[in-house]
Amino acid sequence: MGLKQNLHKLKEKYKGKKMAPAFNAIHTFLYLPNETTHNGTHVKGADDLKRTMNTVIMALVPCLIFGIFNAGYQHYLATGEISKAAGFLSPEFWSMANFSMGAWKVLPIVVVSYVVGLAVEFIFAVIKGHEVEEGYLVTGMLVPLIVPVDIPLWMLAVAVIFGVVIGKEVFGGTGMNILNPALTIRAFLFFAYPTWMSGDKVWVHGAVERANEIAGGANVDAISGETILGSLAQNKAFDYDIMDMFYGLIPGSIGETSTLLILIGGLFLIFTKIGSWRIMVSAIIGALAMGLIFNGVVDQGWIGEGSKFFSLMSTEFWHHLLIGGLAFGIVYMATDPVTASQTNRGKWIYGFLIGFISVTIRVFNPAYPEGVMLAILLMNVFAPTIDHYVLQGNIKRRAKRLKVKTA
Amino acid sequence: MALLSKKDSKLILDPLADNNPITIQVLGICSALAITAQLKASIVMSISVIFVMGVGNIVISLMRNIIPSKIRIIVQLVVVATLVIIVDQVLKAFSYQLSKELGAFIGLIITNCIIMGRFEAFALGNGVWRSFLDGIGNALGYGVILIIVGFFRELLGSGTLLGFPVLGDPIAKSGVYSIGYENNGFMLLAPMALIVVGIIIWVQRSRNKALIEEN
Numbered sequence: 001m002g003l004k005q006n007l008h009k010l011k012e013k014y015k016g017k018k019m020a021p022a023f024n025a026i027h028t029f030l031y032l033p034n035e036t037t038h039n040g041t042h043v044k045g046a047d048d049l050k051r052t053m054n055t056v057i058m059a060l061v062p063c064l065i066f067g068i069f070n071a072g073y074q075h076y077l078a079t080g081e082i083s084k085a086a087g088f089l090s091p092e093f094w095s096m097a098n099f100s101m102g103a104w105k106v107l108p109i110v111v112v113s114y115v116v117g118l119a120v121e122f123i124f125a126v127i128k129g130h131e132v133e134e135g136y137l138v139t140g141m142l143v144p145l146i147v148p149v150d151i152p153l154w155m156l157a158v159a160v161i162f163g164v165v166i167g168k169e170v171f172g173g174t175g176m177n178i179l180n181p182a183l184t185i186r187a188f189l190f191f192a193y194p195t196w197m198s199g200d201k202v203w204v205h206g207a208v209e210r211a212n213e214i215a216g217g218a219n220v221d222a223i224s225g226e227t228i229l230g231s232l233a234q235n236k237a238f239d240y241d242i243m244d245m246f247y248g249l250i251p252g253s254i255g256e257t258s259t260l261l262i263l264i265g266g267l268f269l270i271f272t273k274i275g276s277w278r279i280m281v282s283a284i285i286g287a288l289a290m291g292l293i294f295n296g297v298v299d300q301g302w303i304g305e306g307s308k309f310f311s312l313m314s315t316e317f318w319h320h321l322l323i324g325g326l327a328f329g330i331v332y333m334a335t336d337p338v339t340a341s342q343t344n345r346g347k348w349i350y351g352f353l354i355g356f357i358s359v360t361i362r363v364f365n366p367a368y369p370e371g372v373m374l375a376i377l378l379m380n381v382f383a384p385t386i387d388h389y390v391l392q393g394n395i396k397r398r399a400k401r402l403k404v405k406t407a
Numbered sequence: 408m409a410l411l412s413k414k415d416s417k418l419i420l421d422p423l424a425d426n427n428p429i430t431i432q433v434l435g436i437c438s439a440l441a442i443t444a445q446l447k448a449s450i451v452m453s454i455s456v457i458f459v460m461g462v463g464n465i466v467i468s469l470m471r472n473i474i475p476s477k478i479r480i481i482v483q484l485v486v487v488a489t490l491v492i493i494v495d496q497v498l499k500a501f502s503y504q505l506s507k508e509l510g511a512f513i514g515l516i517i518t519n520c521i522i523m524g525r526f527e528a529f530a531l532g533n534g535v536w537r538s539f540l541d542g543i544g545n546a547l548g549y550g551v552i553l554i555i556v557g558f559f560r561e562l563l564g565s566g567t568l569l570g571f572p573v574l575g576d577p578i579a580k581s582g583v584y585s586i587g588y589e590n591n592g593f594m595l596l597a598p599m600a601l602i603v604v605g606i607i608i609w610v611q612r613s614r615n616k617a618l619i620e621e622n
Contacts (some may be wrong), residue, residue, distance in 0.1 A: 152587055166602060170609065192593035 004031050021125040025132030049174075053137040055274045059265035060141050060255070060332065066248060067255040068106045071149045072098030074251050075105075075205040078223040088247040088260065105149050105205050106254055112153045114140040116160045124169050135174030135181065135338075136164065142182035142332060145255025146325065146373075147189065148202035155196060159188045179380045180339045183373050190373070198369060200226035203251040225251045228323040229362065229369040232311040245322035256328035259321065266331040275335040278344060279351035283330040284321065286355025291317025294363055312363040320359050329372035330355065339380040343390040350386055354379050411540070418540040422548035425615065428521045429552040430608045435521040439553055440600040442512050447569050449557030451498070451505055453550025455513060457543060459490045460522055464542030467530035474531075483526045484517065491516045521549055556603045564594030 007027040014020045029050055073093050076082045085093040117136045125132040143163075147156065163185030168177040190197045201207040204225030211223075228250060231238040240250050248258025256262070269275030294313040297303055303313060321327050334340060334354050341350040354375050361371025368374060411419070428434045442448045466486050467474075474482050495513050498506035506513065516522065525545050530538040561567055566574035566584075575582015577590060593599050612618045 152589075154587070155589070158591075166605075170605075188593060191596060192591040193589055194592060196589075 007031075019126065021130060021132045022122055025122070025125070029134075029137075049134045050137065052274055053134050055272050056138045056269065056332070057141050059268045059274075060138075060145065062261040062265060063145055063255040063258065063328070064106075064110070064141070066258045066261050067145060068102035069093060069098045070102065070248060070257055071105050071205055071254060072101030072103075073249065074149075074203070074225065075101055078204045078225060079206060085249050087243070088249075093249065101205070106144060108153060109144040109147065109149075109151065109156060109254070110141070112156050113143040113160055116157045117143075117164050120161055120164045120169070124165075124173070128173075130173070133174035135168065135177075139164075139181045139185075143185050146182065146186050146253045146328070148197065149205045149254055150202045150208050151189070151196055155189060155193050159185045159192070162188045175338055177338060179377055180333055180336050183333055183377050183380075186373055187377060198230075200224050200230055203227055203253075227252050227369065229312075232315060232323075233369050235308065235311045242319070242322065245319070250323075253325060253328075256325040259327045262327045262331050269331065269335065275331065276337075276340065276347055276351075278347040279335050279340055279354075280330055282348045282351030283334055283355040283358075286352035286357075287320050287326060287330075287359050288317055288355070289352075290356045290359035291315070291320045294359070309363055320362070324362070324370045324372065326355075326358055326362075326370075326372045329358070329376055333372075333376050334379075339383060341383045341386050341390075343387050345393075346383070346386040346390040349390075350379055350383055353382075415537065415540055418537060419544035419547065422541075422544040423551060424548075424611070425618065427548045427552065427611075428524075428545050429549055429604065430611055431618065432521075432524075434524060435519050435549055436601075436604070438512055438515065438519060439549075439556060439604060440597045442509060443553055443557040443600050444560050444564060444595050445508075445570075446554070446557040446561045447505070448509055449553040450550075451502075451509065452512065452516075453546070453553050455491075455494045455498075456516060456519065456522070456549055457546040458494060459487060459516055460525060460542035460546040461539055462542075463487055463490055463522060464525060464530040464538040465535055467526045468533060468535045468538035471531050479527075479531065480523075483523060486526075487517050487522055521545055552604065552607065555607060556600055559603055560594045560600060563591045564599075566590050 004027075007023060007030070010023045011020065011027055014023055070093075072095075073082070073085065076098065077084065082092050082095075114136075117140045121132055121136045124130075143156070143160065163181050167179050167181045167184030168174065171177050186197075196202055201211055201223075202225070204223060207223040207225045210221075226236070226238070228238055228240060228245065244250055246259050248260065250257050266275065266280055270277045270280070294315075295317050298310070298314045303310060307313075315323075330351075334351060341347045354372070357375035357378060358372040361368055361374055365371070422428055425431070429436065429439055438452060442452050463486050467483060470482070491514060494516070495506065498509070498513060525542055529541045533541070558568070561569075562573070566572060566577060572582075574588070575584045577584050
């Protein structure tokens with residue numbers, strides 16, 4: 001008898017009992033559910049929410065694998081054991097040593113994220129007597145990709161509990177949350193433990209240890225794992241060229257460095273109709289628009305080289321998409337169907353403002369080197385308002401049309 | 408035994424739990440957010456409010472029959488303001504450091520809606536003894552929440568309680584810090600106070616189903 005039958009039997013056995021949601025969740029995660037939508041006019045009811053989530057996870061897997069290699073690569077590059085990778089397919093990058101080093105650091109983060117998050121989900125499902133909700137499948141994969149590689153695991157666990165409970169469960173679970181849970185988790189980490197979420201030490205594995213050794217009197221070189229945004233915010237030079245940024249051979253949160261793979265993932269999401277292309281396109285337009293405004297200000301000479309904003313403002317406008325987590329946020333976070341605007345016109349406004357505000361925060365608030373997290377959270381809050389006005393506008397327009405016709 | 412009659416003790420005990428001014432009526436939130444980053448400040452704030460509300464309710468209750476109703480708000484404000492200035496002066500005289508830490512918030516007790524609310528709702532229509540009990544009860548209910556929030560925020564945010572390093576020294580890495588624990592900086596920010604109050608409301612409502620509104 002296969003696993004499917006076993007699970008089904010367990011489900012039948014525990015039907016109506018407390019643990020039923022737990023078995024049901026495992027069953028529908030692994031196999032096509034026995035029953036799909038019963039009522040309403042759900043023409044496309046063959047897929048349930050878990051399929052949607054799995055599709056997003058598929059789009060995230062390339063980023064995760066790249067992130068694992070990159071974690072190892074950045075570590076060995078910083079310790080001077082390997083030389084700089086020449087291109088995307090360079091053997092320096094795709095080496096076994098990089099992979100094992102990266103997996104050693106990244107996989108525990110993935111495991112902690114899923115185990116803690118799903119435990120909270122299961123506990124809440126059992127207490128509430130609901131089905132286990134699918135929402136954490138994607139959140140659990142997003143979280144490891146947006147934290148620094150050296151984040152202590154217990155902090156991650158605390159943040160995941162906070163994010164899932166306060167960000168999602170108190171509002172009623174998946175589909176009811178106002179804020180993107182993965183970003184709630186990251187925002188919690190950012191404000192609770194800022195030393196582990198920013199600065200020039202946490203992005204490359206080993207830099208923190210090395211700094212401690214030096215503080216302890218050891219005679220070794222410090223590792224600087226400054227991100228490009230961090231360097232720019234301090235008007236410091238960095239030696240990454242534009243292709244490094246595009247391929248993602250730069251320090252940063254685990255999964256957000258490679259714009260190339262994010263682009264592929266984004267196209268995949270658009271192709272499978274899971275992610276909204278309107279949000280992605282408008283967010284890119286928004287970021288470029290703000291970048292162009294800043295470039296224009298610099299070109300006009302309104303801001304001097306001595307200004308602390310000079311480096312970030314004079315960054316070529318389209319480079320903003322390649323550095324930091326902007327691309328990752330736009331493709332995977334802003335398009336979250338629960339927290340984004342629902343109306344098509346609303347999506348354009350919502351996306352545009354995300355891009356626009358991200359770059360603004362980036363440039364004007366050096367304390368928050370990456371603005372996309374805060375921009376998306378802010379727009380999550382405003383999404384229902386945007387929808388409301390789009391709907392009202394539509395109603396008004398149609399009422400007017402009706403009046404013209406009947407008059 | 409019966410220091411207070413059943414009706415009177417209800418005046419004190421009700422605001423502590425089932426009719427708490429912060430968690431049930433959701434009043435006086437501003438100060439609950441502003442000064443609860445430290446337990447000591449929370450305690451001093453609670454004592455100040457207990458004093459102001461107890462005495463204030465007595466005074467208003469004594470004057471309730473001679474206050475013209477058109478100017479009653481102004482009279483109430485004068486009473487609170489007088490009491491708050493007394494508290495402020497006492498703090499400045501005997502604990503200058505603390506009064507500096509609390510800053511404007513002692514002065515802002517005047518704007519605490521719980522106080523004006525109880526003057527209006529209770530002291531204007533009840534006898535002196537009952538008004539006093541009501542004032543003390545509501546102030547205690549306010550203080551309890553403040554102290555709970557202050558306890559968690561100071562413990563998790565700074566690792567201290569009343570200024571004593573109960574969790575060890577974060578810089579010398581002693582106590583729990585030696586195994587990698589770190590203070591949660593988010594706890595010191597105002598949003599976390601709101602979230603802690605929210606969690607208290609959540610716990611309270613799930614323990615007492617009668618508090619959940621029908622809709």
